[in-house]
Amino acid sequence: SLNFSAGPGISSVGNKAGRWAADFGIGIGYRFSKHFGVRAGVVISKKIYSATPKQYNLGGGNYTYLEKINANCNVIDIPLTIDYYFKQKGKHVWFISTGLSSYLMKKESYDYVYKTPAGLTYYKERTIKNQNKHFFSVLNLSAGYQYSLNHRFSLAAQPYVELPLTGIGEGKVKLNSGGILFSIKAKFKKGK
Numbered sequence: 736s737l738n739f740s741a742g743p744g745i746s747s748v749g750n751k752a753g754r755w756a757a758d759f760g761i762g763i764g765y766r767f768s769k770h771f772g773v774r775a776g777v778v779i780s781k782k783i784y785s786a787t788p789k790q791y792n793l794g795g796g797n798y799t800y801l802e803k804i805n806a807n808c809n810v811i812d813i814p815l816t817i818d819y820y821f822k823q824k825g826k827h828v829w830f831i832s833t834g835l836s837s838y839l840m841k842k843e844s845y846d847y848v849y850k851t852p853a854g855l856t857y858y859k860e861r862t863i864k865n866q867n868k869h870f871f872s873v874l875n876l877s878a879g880y881q882y883s884l885n886h887r888f889s890l891a892a893q894p895y896v897e898l899p900l901t902g903i904g905e906g907k908v909k910l911n912s913g914g915i916l917f918s919i920k921a922k923f924k925k926g927k
Contacts, residue, residue, distance in 0.1 A: 736763065736764045736765075736766070736920050736921060736922050736923060737761075737762075737763055737764075737920070737921050737923070738761070738762050738763075738764065738774075738776075738891075738918045738919065738920040738921070739760070739761055739918065739919055740758075740759070740760040740761070740762065740776075740778070740893075740916040740917065740918040741757065741758065741759050741760070741916070741917060742757070742758055742914055742915045742916040742917050743755050743756070743757060743758070743914050743915065744756055744757075744758045744780060744781075744912055744913065744914030745912065745913060745914055746782040746783060746784045746910055746911065746912045747784055747910075747911050747912075748784050748785070748786040748790050748791075748908045748909060748910060748911070749786075749787075749790055749909075751784075751785060752784075753782070753783045753784030753785065754783040754784075755914075756780070756781035756782075756783055757781070758778050758779065758780045758781070758812075758914065758916065759778070759779045760776050760777060760778035760779065760812075760916065761776055761777055762774050762775060762776025762777070762814075763775060763776065764818075764920070766818075766820075769820070770819055770820050770821075771817065771818065771819060771820070772817070772818040772820065773815075773816070773817050773818070774814070774815075774816050774817075774818060774832070774834075775813070775814065775815050775816075776813070776814055777811060777812070777813055778811070778812040778813075778814065778916075779809075779810075779811060779812075780809075780810045780811075780812045780912075781807070781808070781809055781810070782806065782807075782808040782810055782904075782910060782912065783806065783807050783808075784805075784806050784908075784910065785803050785804065785805050785806070786803065786804045786806065786906060786908050787803055787804075788801050788802075788803070788804070790906075790908055790909070791804050791906035791907075791908055792902065792905075792906050792907040792908075793906070798847075799849075800849045800850055800851050800852075801847060801848070801849055802848050802849060802850045802856075803848050804845055804846070804847055804848070804906065805845070805846040805848065806843065806844070806845050806846075806904070806906070806908075807844045807846075808840060808842065808843045808844070808904060809840075809841045809842040809843075810838050810839065810840055810841065811838070811839040811841060812836050812837075812838060812873075812897075813836060813837040813838075813839070814834055814835070814836040814875055815834050815835055815836070815871075816832045816833060816834030816835075816875055816877075817832065817833060817834055818830050818831070818832045819831050819832075826882055826883040826884075827880070827881075827882060827883075828880075828881050828883075829878070829879070829880055829881075830878070830879050830880075830881065831877070831878045831879075832875065832876075832877045832878070832879070832893070832895075833874075833875060833876055833877075834874075834875045835871040835872075835873065835874060835875065835900075836871075836872075836873040836874075836875055836897060837868070837869060837870045837871055837872065837873075838867075838868070838869040838872065838873060838903060839868050839869075840863075840865075840866065840867040840868065840869075840903075840904055840905075841864065841865060842862065842863070842864050842865075843862065843863040843864075843866075843867070843904055843905050844860070844861075844862050845860070845861045845862075845863075845905070845906070846858055846859075846860055847859040847860070847861070863905050866905070867903075867904055867905060869901060869903055872899065872900050872901045872903070873897050873898065873899055873900060873903075873912075874897070874898045874899075874900055875895060875896075875897055876895065876896050876897075876898070877893050877894060877895035877896070878893070878894060879891050879892060879893030879894070880892050880893075881920075886922070887921060887922050888919065888920065888921055888922075889919070889920045889922075890917070890918070890919055890920075891917070891918045891919075891920060892915060892916075892917055892918075893915065893916045893917075893918065894913075894914070894915045895913060895914060895915070895916065896911070896912070896913045897911065897912040897913065898911060899911065
């Protein structure tokens, strides 16, 4: 099958949520039994979040009075997942999925926010392109509902969470993500 997806996503470091952004993806899938299938795809994603100096690996440099880091990152998310489909009832079927994602960090924009003891706030910006790649470094967990329009096309809604297995991006942050993807799927071949 071939599927096209879009939906809102949100990222966070620690318990402070970032801003919602739109994700867009394309994928292929193969259902090799009544209950199991595999999928792979490419999702264009934006990760917008804030981190404290303790949550962000700063490396060398002078970071006196640094209060927080605001991030806006363009990411190519490449998920590889296995799906389990529950018993289909008419045109309706529920499924769960798990797998791993690779993150290719295309553009990372960071805004370092400083605040002096006198109350003066100032900013420094940093942009990094195509430097950080994290292969099979994010755990995917999701569940979804699929509705068959006919023997070839179906619609799906799939809430998901993504949990890092390693530090992500230039700051090596523990970047959590979640959201919901809405998809349209086209089968290459009519099933039995």
